[in-house]
Amino acid sequence: MSPTAIFRKYELQNYIVYLGFIAIFLFFAVTLHDAGFTSTRNLTNIILQTAPATIMAIGLVFALSAGEIDLSFGSAVAVSALSAAVVMQILPMPLAILAGLGAGLAIGAFNGILVAWLRLPSFLVTLATLGLFAGVARTMTDLRSIPVTNSAFTGFFGSGELLGIPSLVWWTIIGVAVGHVVYRHTRFGAHVLATGDNARAAQVSGIKVPRVRFLVLTICGGCAGLAGLLYAGRLQAAKYTLGESDLMIVIAAVIVGGTALNGGKGSIIGALIGSLLMGMLNNGLILMGLQVSDQMIVRGLIILIAVAASLRDTSR
Amino acid sequence: MTQPILALKDIHKAFGGVVAIENFSLDLYPGEIVALVGDNGAGKSTLIKIVSGVYKPTSGSIRLDGEDTSFSDASGAREAGIEVVYQDLALADQQPVYMNMFLGRELTKGPFGLLDKRKMMDDTQSLVDELDVRIPSSRATIRDLSGGQRQGIAIARATHWASKLILLDEPTAALGVAETARVEELVLSLRERNIAILIVSHSLDQVFRLSNRICVLRRGKQIGVRETEKTDKNEIIAMITGLQT
Ligand SMILES: Nc1ncnc2c1ncn2[C@@H]1O[C@H](COP(=O)(O)OP(=O)(O)O)[C@@H](O)[C@H]1O
Ligand SMILES: [Mg+2]
Numbered sequence: 001m002s003p004t005a006i007f008r009k010y011e012l013q014n015y016i017v018y019l020g021f022i023a024i025f026l027f028f029a030v031t032l033h034d035a036g037f038t039s040t041r042n043l044t045n046i047i048l049q050t051a052p053a054t055i056m057a058i059g060l061v062f063a064l065s066a067g068e069i070d071l072s073f074g075s076a077v078a079v080s081a082l083s084a085a086v087v088m089q090i091l092p093m094p095l096a097i098l099a100g101l102g103a104g105l106a107i108g109a110f111n112g113i114l115v116a117w118l119r120l121p122s123f124l125v126t127l128a129t130l131g132l133f134a135g136v137a138r139t140m141t142d143l144r145s146i147p148v149t150n151s152a153f154t155g156f157f158g159s160g161e162l163l164g165i166p167s168l169v170w171w172t173i174i175g176v177a178v179g180h181v182v183y184r185h186t187r188f189g190a191h192v193l194a195t196g197d198n199a200r201a202a203q204v205s206g207i208k209v210p211r212v213r214f215l216v217l218t219i220c221g222g223c224a225g226l227a228g229l230l231y232a233g234r235l236q237a238a239k240y241t242l243g244e245s246d247l248m249i250v251i252a253a254v255i256v257g258g259t260a261l262n263g264g265k266g267s268i269i270g271a272l273i274g275s276l277l278m279g280m281l282n283n284g285l286i287l288m289g290l291q292v293s294d295q296m297i298v299r300g301l302i303i304l305i306a307v308a309a310s311l312r313d314t315s316r
Numbered sequence: 317m318t319q320p321i322l323a324l325k326d327i328h329k330a331f332g333g334v335v336a337i338e339n340f341s342l343d344l345y346p347g348e349i350v351a352l353v354g355d356n357g358a359g360k361s362t363l364i365k366i367v368s369g370v371y372k373p374t375s376g377s378i379r380l381d382g383e384d385t386s387f388s389d390a391s392g393a394r395e396a397g398i399e400v401v402y403q404d405l406a407l408a409d410q411q412p413v414y415m416n417m418f419l420g421r422e423l424t425k426g427p428f429g430l431l432d433k434r435k436m437m438d439d440t441q442s443l444v445d446e447l448d449v450r451i452p453s454s455r456a457t458i459r460d461l462s463g464g465q466r467q468g469i470a471i472a473r474a475t476h477w478a479s480k481l482i483l484l485d486e487p488t489a490a491l492g493v494a495e496t497a498r499v500e501e502l503v504l505s506l507r508e509r510n511i512a513i514l515i516v517s518h519s520l521d522q523v524f525r526l527s528n529r530i531c532v533l534r535r536g537k538q539i540g541v542r543e544t545e546k547t548d549k550n551e552i553i554a555m556i557t558g559l560q561t
Contacts, residue, residue: 190419194420198409207420
């Protein structure tokens with residue numbers, strides 16, 4: 001067996017993310033011990049801060065696995081959070097939740113229709129809708145931030161706890177569990193992978209390829225909607241800037257987590273670890289006292305290395 | 317004589333002004349292998365696609381087990397028990413063998429309709445054992461297999477799902493000599509399953525090794541059907557080219 005075959009057989013590329021995770025954790029644990037990196041509070045904080053990115057990453061795993069991409073989720077997050085916040089000011093809270101999720105799903109479905117049935121490339125479609133809905137988010141409230149004061153909402157999506165576990169951790173666990181089961185253990189998940197792997201083979205095997213493409217982009221929108229609610233709940237406000245800077249981090253988390261950029265292969269658990277890794281990186285660099293500009297440079301470089309390492313196998 | 321599994325009568329197919337198939341008639345019986353030969357552009361693939369429901373014939377009738385049929389698409393033909401093996405391997409490369417075997421027809425269990433991976437793996441394993449397709453495991457990833465193993469999987473899949481007819485469009489065009497021999501053995505072994513097999517091939521040697529009858533197409537016209545035992549290469553070449561040899 002050739003080295004690449006062995007590499008593939010034991011799915012070693014999937015372990016790179018775990019090794020990287022442990023290496024970076026140990027590095028920060030040693031160098032930033034006095035700065036409190038390993039304190040329970042700080043570690044919990046990392047998970048809380050990454051919750052929205054993890055949810056977005058789950059959606060992106062589905063899109064990439066089907067051979068599509070979504071670049072617009074950052075804008076969808078802002079539109080969803082603002083929709084929920086605005087509706088909450090005049091209508092009961094459950095309707096605000098529906099408005100937030102509905103906005104995300106609608107944006108995803110809009111992308112999905114253009115990609116699935118008009119056969120436009122998802123890269124271009126979602127690049128365009130990224131800009132389009134960023135504009136929508138800005139005009140919705142004239143750049144103003146909308147406070148979210150409903151304590152039931154902020155508890156449910158932000159600062160609350162159940163059985164001693166913070167609600168944002170619950171959302172992460174539920175999102176990853178549901179995402180993983182759908183991705184690995186349902187016919188839909190199998191059809192997503194087959195579509196991204198070989199769309200023609202999927203088609204001649206009776207898989208409804210356009211429907212799969214539509215659904216993965218709609219799922220991305222739905223995940224962005226949920227991420228928007230989580231941001232609004234945690235920050236107790238919604239603003240057009242929410243989600244704006246998540247694009248690179250979420251894509252990096254997903255790729256580092258073992259999902260192929262060109263479809264047919266991926267991992268929800270990997271995306272979770274990738275997302276936590278990005279959050280840990282962010283947190284460590286801040287604790288190191290780096291300037292924002294330096295943080296951006298270091299983070300960019302580390303993402304580059306991580307992505308290169310995880311793509312080594314698939315770049316053949 | 318038994319009833320034909322597939323009876324094609326006066327099939328005609330035109331793409332706009334281009335006539336691809338004219339007045340094609342052929343009966344296929346259970347347990348026989350019929351080879352379809354002809355030059356490039358003769359209409360072989362078009363005929364395969366008509367039978368597999370990808371194209372609708374412009375006119376003519378298709379009877380399956382004595383019943384008039386008209387497939388609206390490839391799914392319709394598949395549900396009727398017709399499977400196709402394509403030359404360019406319609407497999408999902410990064411997925412395991414067992415998922416390819418059940419592609420689009422995955423088995424599920426339980427109230428939530430979760431995939432029954434264990435059963436798919438076991439069924440795949442017994443099928444490849446039965447057909448003697450040698451692969452490391454039903455969980456092996458397709459792209460780690462050789463071309464011959466892959467085409468073996470594609471044929472095993474067709475065998476698993478076909479209750480009436482398997483269509484093979486140049487199944488060994490992409491394979492080496494040893495792999496071709498393996499695939500030919502596999503095709504011959506399918507004869508015992510009482511289904512009909514229609515194979516398109518460019519290799520006359522192969523056609524003579526495998527088929528019971530040979531049907532020749534030239535520029536969409538059906539030149540003739542011969543029993544393999546009662547003809548020879550020269551006659552078939554003359555029929556294909558239209559030149560006397
Ligand atoms: N989708 C199509 N549209 C128009 N013409 C076609 C189409 N498919 C096949 N043809 C024409 O029909 C003829 C037969 O093609 P084909 O069945 O592919 O031949 P073969 O498989 O024997 O090489 C050719 O002249 C080809 O150009
Ligand atoms: Mg052809």
